[in-house]
Structures are given as structure tokens and as C-alpha cells.
Amino acid sequence: MSDITAPQEIEPTALGVDNRKLAVWIFIASEVMFFTGLIVTYIVMRGRSTTGPYPEEVLSVPLVAINTFILLSSSFTMVTALSAIQRGDARGMRRWLIATAVLGLLFLSGQAIEFTTLFRDGASLSSNMFGATFFTLTGFHGMHVFVGVLWIGFVLARAFRGGVTPDNHLAVELVGLYWHFVDIVWIIIFTVVYLLRM
Amino acid sequence: MTTTARALPLAKRYDTGILRWVTTVNHKDIGVLYLVTAFTFFLVGGIESLLIRLQLGEPNNTLLSPEAYNQIFTMHGTTMIFLFVMPLMAGFGNYVVPLMIGARDMAFPRLNALSYWLFLFGGLLLYSSFLLGGAPDAGWFAYAPLTSTQYSPTHGMDFWVLGILMTGVGSTVGSLNFVVTILNLRAPGMKMTKMPMFVWQQLVTSFIILFALPSLTVAATLLFLQRNFSAPFYLAPQGGDPLLWQHLFWFFGHPEVYILILPAFGIISEVLPVFSRKPIFGYSAVAYSGVAIGFLGFTVWAHHMFAVGLNPIADAIFSLDSMIIAIPTSVKIFNWIATIWGGKINFKAPFLFAVGFIAMFIIGGLSGVSLATVPIDFQVEDTYYVVAHLHYVLFGGSVFAIFAGIYYWFPKITGRLLSDRVGKLHFWIMFIGFNLTFFPMHILGLLGMPRRIYTYGSQYGWDTLNLLETIGAFIIALSILTFLWNLFTSLRGGEKAGNDPWDAHTLEWTTTSPPPAYNFAAIPTVHSRRPFWDQKYPHLAD
Numbered sequence: 001m002s003d004i005t006a007p008q009e010i011e012p013t014a015l016g017v018d019n020r021k022l023a024v025w026i027f028i029a030s031e032v033m034f035f036t037g038l039i040v041t042y043i044v045m046r047g048r049s050t051t052g053p054y055p056e057e058v059l060s061v062p063l064v065a066i067n068t069f070i071l072l073s074s075s076f077t078m079v080t081a082l083s084a085i086q087r088g089d090a091r092g093m094r095r096w097l098i099a100t101a102v103l104g105l106l107f108l109s110g111q112a113i114e115f116t117t118l119f120r121d122g123a124s125l126s127s128n129m130f131g132a133t134f135f136t137l138t139g140f141h142g143m144h145v146f147v148g149v150l151w152i153g154f155v156l157a158r159a160f161r162g163g164v165t166p167d168n169h170l171a172v173e174l175v176g177l178y179w180h181f182v183d184i185v186w187i188i189i190f191t192v193v194y195l196l197r198m
Numbered sequence: 199m200t201t202t203a204r205a206l207p208l209a210k211r212y213d214t215g216i217l218r219w220v221t222t223v224n225h226k227d228i229g230v231l232y233l234v235t236a237f238t239f240f241l242v243g244g245i246e247s248l249l250i251r252l253q254l255g256e257p258n259n260t261l262l263s264p265e266a267y268n269q270i271f272t273m274h275g276t277t278m279i280f281l282f283v284m285p286l287m288a289g290f291g292n293y294v295v296p297l298m299i300g301a302r303d304m305a306f307p308r309l310n311a312l313s314y315w316l317f318l319f320g321g322l323l324l325y326s327s328f329l330l331g332g333a334p335d336a337g338w339f340a341y342a343p344l345t346s347t348q349y350s351p352t353h354g355m356d357f358w359v360l361g362i363l364m365t366g367v368g369s370t371v372g373s374l375n376f377v378v379t380i381l382n383l384r385a386p387g388m389k390m391t392k393m394p395m396f397v398w399q400q401l402v403t404s405f406i407i408l409f410a411l412p413s414l415t416v417a418a419t420l421l422f423l424q425r426n427f428s429a430p431f432y433l434a435p436q437g438g439d440p441l442l443w444q445h446l447f448w449f450f451g452h453p454e455v456y457i458l459i460l461p462a463f464g465i466i467s468e469v470l471p472v473f474s475r476k477p478i479f480g481y482s483a484v485a486y487s488g489v490a491i492g493f494l495g496f497t498v499w500a501h502h503m504f505a506v507g508l509n510p511i512a513d514a515i516f517s518l519d520s521m522i523i524a525i526p527t528s529v530k531i532f533n534w535i536a537t538i539w540g541g542k543i544n545f546k547a548p549f550l551f552a553v554g555f556i557a558m559f560i561i562g563g564l565s566g567v568s569l570a571t572v573p574i575d576f577q578v579e580d581t582y583y584v585v586a587h588l589h590y591v592l593f594g595g596s597v598f599a600i601f602a603g604i605y606y607w608f609p610k611i612t613g614r615l616l617s618d619r620v621g622k623l624h625f626w627i628m629f630i631g632f633n634l635t636f637f638p639m640h641i642l643g644l645l646g647m648p649r650r651i652y653t654y655g656s657q658y659g660w661d662t663l664n665l666l667e668t669i670g671a672f673i674i675a676l677s678i679l680t681f682l683w684n685l686f687t688s689l690r691g692g693e694k695a696g697n698d699p700w701d702a703h704t705l706e707w708t709t710t711s712p713p714p715a716y717n718f719a720a721i722p723t724v725h726s727r728r729p730f731w732d733q734k735y736p737h738l739a740d
Binding site for chain 1: 306383413424427
């Protein structure tokens with residue numbers, strides 16, 4: 001596993017699924033429970049702020065809509081990267097992975113801009129229940145995007161050393177699974193926090 | 199479906215000395231590390247319980263200050279749950295599961311080492327709080343607002359959060375590893391429906407950990423943000439809600455109960471058939487009732503919260519749900535009894551502990567059903583009745599099963615048998631001490647003695663029973679000393695075990711004691727639920 005130039009071992013397993021792929025799926029299932037906890041906390045604690053700023057005063061839907069579009073696009077580029085290497089196009093794969101990472105970083109920059117604006121408007125972890133639940137939820141999501149970017153970076157580093165080939169591209173598939181998961185979580189967060197406002 | 203041996207990607211292997219243990223990625227070494235570390239924490243948590251009992255041995259006692267008492271009962275509960283039972287079961291799982299399913303190791307050996315080291319350092323982090331300004335002091339379930347900086351001004355609760363998160367990551371990674379190992383690394387022919395029962399329960403437990411722990415992670419993270427960054431999550435005056443903590447915590451906390459008991463069910467389901475010389479009665483019922491318990495465990499968390507004033511319909515639903523769990527649990531108990539029934543009993547220490555487990559667990563289960571009844575819960579909530587219940591389940595249940603497992607697998611792990619005579623002595627001392635300590639708690643609870651008080655006045659009539667409990671606690675301590683004596687003498691001069699001292703059923707007994715690093719010279723092919731038994735006695739095969 002650590003020897004990056006070795007061909008992908010198709011080690012027979014009882015279920016016929018690669019151990020690593022199974023592990024990432026199960027890890028994602030566990031992560032679903034983590035985000036469920038944060039999202040439910042946000043919903044249950046909605047409208048419990050005793051002082052402002054309130055979400056309807058400070059949240060900017062247009063900015064975040066652009067950000068959402070960026071993250072959704074990154075799922076598309078991720079799929080394209082995977083299909084490139086499956087077709088045997090290692091260069092295309094690298095290019096689309098870079099595009100995905102750049103879109104991820106753009107999303108994080110958008111979030112940084114949003115957070116800065118919110119801080120200026122007086123919202124923070126300690127301002128009220130809205131601030132506490134909002135920054136915890138979106139902050140943890142942002143951290144997941146950041147981890148995803150790092151993960152893509154590792155896969156890219158391996159790819160540039162020739163460690164990802166059409167026969168051995170599980171690494172792209174795994175980071176893809178995680179990336180799509182983080183993307184789907186954002187769709188739910190965007191809906192719950194920004195669209196379903198009261 | 200053959201599994202090929204693959205060289206582990208290590209630069210260098212150390213076979214002896216301390217470096218072996220620090221660098222090991224072998225599941226058996228890691229299993230031993232887990233077992234030894236968790237047992238050490240058991241001794242520490244046990245000393246804490248003796249301090250608690252000394253303080254409560256007589257009314258108006260001043261041995262411990264209220265502050266010290268709070269820290270000690272918090273650390274006692276936290277230690278026994280997170281640093282003893284959970285990792286000890288993970289230790290058995292690590293050692294035994296790959297052997298039982300005919301694999302050479304866990305699916306991810308290095309992740310396996312990571313989970314152990316996270317557990318160890320998480321535990322050390324928790325305990326370092328004693329030296330760094332004060333230990334956690336809000337109880338193992340850390341209710342708000344006791345955990346706020348106003349009521350818990352030391353850094354104890356911060357240590358608690360960080361220690362719990364660290365061991366939690368370790369448990370998550372470990373469970374991930376168990377699930378992949380059990381699903382993917384089974385030997386040829388070992389279908390899910392042929393897996394040993396311990397493996398089944400370990401699989402269900404791992405899934406529960408993966409789906410329940412995140413809720414604790416969220417709860418604890420919010421607490422950390424509240425204490426250190428002034429986020430108002432659980433602070434009612436600022437719009438927060440102490441009940442948010444209770445919901446998040448118990449959504450983890452109740453499944454946690456099954457995390458602690460399902461592996462115990464697994465051990466019992468291995469020991470009873472071997473020592474009754476019969477296959478387990480109702481294999482599928484025992485396996486699937488474990489799955490049912492796993493699912494139902496997620497639907498009952500609010501029965502810990504009846505007294506906070508949920509609405510009556512919620513109370514009724516959670517009460518009913520909680521009672522339903524008694525059904526799959528009873529299924530198991532009847533299956534165990536039917537397993538023993540008509541068997542040719544080999545009356546050895548593991549069997550004795552397993553039978554003791556059944557008896558004690560039934561008492562704990564019954565008091566659990568009574569607590570699931572809302573009006574009774576209103577009456578005895580936060581009294582010693584609850585303490586009695588949880589100790590009958592966790593000590594009478596998990597700890598008796600753990601000792602059954604230790605007496606059962608010790609010969610496989612060390613190559614030597616524990617003395618059976620001393621083992622039986624250990625059992626009887628522990629059995630008497632346990633009941634003397636915890637049975638009177640039922641009565642004290644009904645008399646109204648609240649839990650978590652550091653002392654009480656002599657006018658309540660609680661003195662005698664409390665003194666009895668304290669004596670009982672020291673009898674338990676004596677039984678543990680008996681066990682340690684057995685452990686050390688047997689390690690030095692115990693009877694050689696051979697491969698298969700119990701005439702057992704499962705694959706771990708086909709290899710040497712202790713097994714070689716690669717477990718099996720050739721990966722076995724499995725045709726039945728008792729592969730080793732059927733190989734030894736083809737004419738008696740299932």
C-alpha cells in the first residue's frame with residue numbers, strides 16, 4: 001500500500017470490495033451522523049438568540065449562492081478527473097484534480113469573505129445562539145472542505161510521481177467519494193441555513 | 199477467495215523488548231496492549247471506587263472533601279466506561295477476531311496501532327488533569343449547567359472533553375477496522391451465517407460505535423466551544439439549552455450501554471457452548487437479536503430524561519421502546535439457558551463466570567425494565583436504585599463476562615492456563631462482594647438516598663446498608679487481588695495449555711498458543727459454524 005509504484009493489488013476479499021473503499025464508505029456513514037448532530041442542533045436552536053445580530057439581518061444569500069455553485073462545479077470536475085484516468089488520460093486527470101482543488105480553495109475564500117463580513121456585523125461564536133450554531137456548523141463543513149483539498153493534494157503528488165495509473169486509480173475514487181459527500185452536506189446546509197429562513 | 203500473505207510495509211521489524219511493543223502493528227500484540235492497558239485503568243478506577251465507598255461508609259464522613267469526591271466519582275465512571283470496558287473489549291476483539299475468522303491480521307494494521315495509541319494518550323490526557331489544576335467533576339454524563347465555567351471553574355472539564363474526543367477518534371478508527379476486517383477478511387467458506395457469535399457481536403458493536411459516537415463528539419465539541427470561546431450552547435440565560443446536551447449526550451449514551459454489553463454477550467455465547475459441549479442453541483436468534491438490540495438502542499435515549507418534563511406522549515413512546523429491548527435480550531438469555539440444558543458441563547472457571555453473568559445480568563435487566571416505567575422512574579430517578587441497576591448491568595454483566603473471557607482466552611494468549619482452583623475462589627469472592635456492594639443500593643434508592651452526594655446525615659437510617667456496601671467493595675478488591683495472584687503465578691508456572699485446552703469449537707484454537715505472527719500456516723477453509731469441532735469429531739459434526 002505504501003509502495004506507490006506497485007500495481008494495484010486486486011486482493012480477493014469476502015465481499016469483493018476493496019478494503020479501502022469499504023472503509024471510506026463506512027467512514028462517510030459515520031460522518032453523516034456527525035453532521036446530523038450539527039445540523040439538528042442548528043435547527044433546534046433556531047430562533048433562540050436573545051440578542052442580535054439575527055440571521056435575516058446578516059446572512060447574504062447571493063454571495064453564498066455563488067459559493068454553492070462553485071462547490072457543486074467542483075463535484076463535476078472531480079467526476080471528470082476520475083473518468084479521465086479510467087480512459088487512461090493521466091494528464092487530464094491531473095488537470096481536473098487541480099481544477100477541483102482550486103474550486104475548493106475558491107469556496108473556502110468565499111467562506112472567509114462571508115465570515116469576515118459577519119464578524120464586522122457583530123456575529124461570532126459568542127454573540128448569540130445564531131452565531132454559535134452557525135459558525136460551528138459551517139466552520140466544521142469548511143474544515144472538511146479544507147481536508148478534502150489536502151487529500152486532493154496528496155493524490156496529486158502521487159499522480160505526478162506516476163503513482164496513479166489507469167490500472168491503479170483507487171486513490172482518485174476514494175478522494176472523490178469524500179469530496180462528493182462534503183458537497184452533498186453543503187447542499188443540505190445551504191438549504192437549511194440560507195433558504196429555509198423564517 | 200484465497201488470502202495471500204503480504205509483507206507489512208515496515209522499514210524494520212523489532213521482535214523483542216520495548217521497541218517491539220512501541221512499533222508493533224500485529225493484531226495480537228495490539229490486543230495484548232489494549233488488554234493490559236485497559237486492565238490497568240480498571241485497577242485505577244477500582245481504587246477510585248474504594249475511595250468513594252470509604253467516604254460513604256459512615257455518615258458525616260470527612261475523608262474526602264466535596265470537591266475531591268466530585269472529581270473521584272466523575273473519574274470513576276469515565277474510567278470504567280471509556281478506559282476500561284470499551285478498550286478491553288477492543289482488546290479481545292483485536293486478539294481474537296482475526297483468528298476466529300481465519301485471517302492473518304486486521305484489515306488495516308497501522309490504523310489498528312493508531313487506535314490503540316489514541317486510546318492510551320487520551321486516557322493519560324484525562325488523568326493528567328489531576329496534576330494540572332483538578333480533574334473533571336461534573337459526572338461521567340457531564341450535565342449542563344454543571345459543566346459551565348461558573349460551576350466547574352478548573353480546566354477539568356476541558357481535559358474531559360479532549361480526552362473523550364481523543365479516545366473517541368481511537369474507537370472510531372478501531373471500529374472502522376473491525377467492520378472492514380469482519381466483512382472482508384473472512385476465510386473461504388465462512389459466510390456471515392457461519393461466523394462465531396463473538397464476531398457477530400463485535401460487528402454490531404462496531405457499527406453502534408460508528409453511528410453513536412459522533413453525537414458525543416458534537417456534544418463535547420459544543421461544550422468545549424462554550425467553555426473556551428463563550429459560545430452559549432448550554433447556557434439558558436443566553437438562549438442556550440441544557441436539554442440540548444442531554445439529547446446529544448444520551449443519543450450516544452444509550453447506545454453506549456450496548457457498546458459495553460454486546461461484546462460481553464459475544465464472550466458468553468462462545469464460552470457456554472464450549473463448556474456445555476453443545477452448539478449454541480438458536481444461532482440465528484442469538485445473532486439477529488444482537489442486531490435488533492443495536493437498532494433499538496438508538497430509539498430509547500430519552501428514557502434517561504423522563505424527569506426533565508418531556509411531554510407525556512414522548513414519555514410513553516420512549517418507555518414502550520425501552521421495554522421492547524427486553525425482548526431480544528430475553529431471547530439471548532433463554533438461548534443461553536437452552537445451550538447449557540442437557541449439556542455435558544465442563545465446570546471450569548470460565549463457565550462459572552458465564553453463568554454468574556447470566557444471573558446478575560437478569561437482575562440488572564429487570565431493574566432496567568422497572569426504570570423504563572415512567573412513574574417508577576419519577577420516584578427513583580437520581581437515587582441509588584439507578585446506581586444499583588447500572589452496576590448489575592455493567593459489573594454483573596460486562597465485568598463478569600470479561601473475566602469469563604480472560605479465563606477462556608488467557609491460555610491462547612500466553613500458552614499457560616490460569617489456575618482453575620484459584621479462579622473459582624476468585625469467582626466466589628467476587629460474586630459475594632459484588633452482591634454485598636450493589637444489592638443494598640436498590641434498597642437505599644427506594645429509601646430515597648440520592649446518588650452523587652458526598653455524605654449524608656445519620657438521621658436517615660442509611661448507615662448500616664452503606665457500611666455493608668463498603669465492606670462489599672473491599673471484598674471485591676480482595677477478589678481482584680486473588681485474580682492478580684493467579685495471573686502472576688500462572689504466568690510463571692502455570693500448566694502448559696497446548697493448542698486446545700478446552701476442546702473448543704472455533705479457529706483460534708487450531709493454531710499454537712500463543713499463535714505465530716501469521717496466525718495460520720495455511721488459511722483454513724470453513725464448512726460449518728464449529729469448524730474446529732467438526733474437524734476433530736467428524737462423526738459428531740453439525
